[in-house]
Amino acid sequence: MDGQSSLGAFLQARRSRLTPADIGLDTYGERRRVPGLRREELALLAGVSASYYARLEQGHSHNASPEVLDALARALNLDEAERRHVHDLAGLAARRPAARRPPAERVDGATRRLLESMPEVPAVLTGRRADVLAWNPLGHALFAGHLDPTAPDRPADRPNMAALLFLDPYLRELYGTWESKARAAVANLRYAAGRHPDDSLLGALVGELSMKSDEFATMWADHRARPCTVAEQRMWHPLVGALTVTQQALRVSDDQTLLVATAPAGSEDHTALRLLAQATAPART
Known part of the structure; x- marks a missing residue:
């Protein structure tokens, strides 16, 4: 989908979710054939002509x-x-994306040292497509302990957090708040797609997930777009049981995000994280 089509689809999706009541418009009991605002109503609200807005959306x-x-x-x-x-999206419409394979994302030394400096905090570094670029031992244990811990070191084998959420039963069982977590992941991917329209690997990921998961396809069609920030997540881990953590997405560069999980000191959830760290710590020789 080109930029203009993407922009039009986004505007239409957002328009359909606004009701006359949301903008203080009295419809006097009129029965409306379509959900949301009409094009001419939104155009009036934005101060543009109805014909211009229709062309923009189309x-x-x-x-x-x-x-x-x-x-x-x-x-x-x-x-x-x-x-x-x-x-x-409007900027994408003004240029023709280049069809090229983007280079593998890399992790710089400073970011690796940051991961190593926080052994008691689960941390996962993801790239623009939600590929796992690196994790510390506790981050691996909390989010994907069933996977090879060395996988992020090999670009061809890197796990993708969005794909795991929709296609891996382990992640589905891990999150008690799976739907909200999944919606946030989809919104983050759509936001990334708007910023990087020429990323063929990102487009391929979206296509693959749309084919393999009806839930992903439905959420993608919702056109929500926003980067992940902070959210409380209820989890059930096979080693330590139920726990609730605050997950924060901290941007370390334009395209890389550090996902960390914390719990209040002294809480049962914090104790569960410490137990997980002990249970998965490498054996001393």
Whole structure:
């Protein structure tokens, strides 16, 4: 899908979720044939002509100014991440993506030292496509203890956190809040796709997951786009049982994110993390 088609699909999806009541519009009991706002209603709210907005949504206009995009974002009640996503999609429409295979993502020495410096905190470093680029022992034990711990060291074998969520039964059982975690992962991928439209590997990942998982395809069609930030996650780990952690996605570069999990000191959840660290620690010789 090219940039203009992506922009139009995003605008249409967001328009369908706004109701007249959301913008204080009285419909006087009128029965409406389509969900959400009509095109002309959103155009009026954004201060553009209905015909221009229709062309924009249909992919027939390629010259939306930043001011128009911001007006549409305000009319659609978009948050800052979604507003940036709209600008990314509009920028994509103005250029032709290059069809090339992107180079393998690398982990610099400073980031590896950061991972090594936090042995008591589960940490996983992911790239722009949610590939696992590195993890510390506790991060591996908490999030993917059933996988080869050396897999991230080999670009061809790197696990992908989004794919694991939808295709690996272990991850589905690990998260008690699986649906919210899965939706956040899909929104993060769509946000990345808007920023990197020429990434053929990202496009291939989305295509593969859409074919293999109806749940992913449904969530992708929802057009939610936002980077992961912070969320509380209920988990059930096969070694330590139930625990609740706060997962934070900390950006260490434009394309790399450090996912960490913490629990309040002295809590049962913190004790569970310490027990997991002890249970998976390498044997001393």
